[in-house]
Amino acid sequence: MKKITLLTKIMFHICNIGLIILYLYPGSIMGWLIYRDFQKQPQITSDFLSVSSNHTYAFIILSLLGVISFNSKKIVILFKYLFFISIVLEVCHTLIPMRSFQYSDLFGNFLGVLLIFILFNVYKFLKNYK
DSSP, X not given: OHHHHHHHHHHHHHHHHHXXXXXXXXXXXXXXXXXXXXXXXXXXXXXXXXXXXXXXXXXXXXXHHHHHHXXXXXXXXXXXXXXXXXXXXXXXXXXXXXXXXXHHHHHHHHHHHHHHXXXXXXXXXXXXXX
């Protein structure tokens, strides 16, 4: 069990650093890797109403890895960090060339963290209820 926890912590930190790099780079690294064009952003699925699906998926993965990685004493800090970084990274786009602040991206970030937060609390409630 400790090996799995250690592996997920390493994956969480790698994903966290990777997400920060992808967010703060002026242009689309993924667009360059796939299309050889820094201006073009790959789209995994179409957006949900006015929420960015790409951002939702990224923060679901990061949040899920965090929940799996850390014990219950650090979960509160983890979620505070995830909500904080989901806002700060999008706000940073106002300062980065070739990037722009978009509410749909911000809502996607927030929704990804919020979904895992809700699922975690439902799981915790059901576990304590038994």
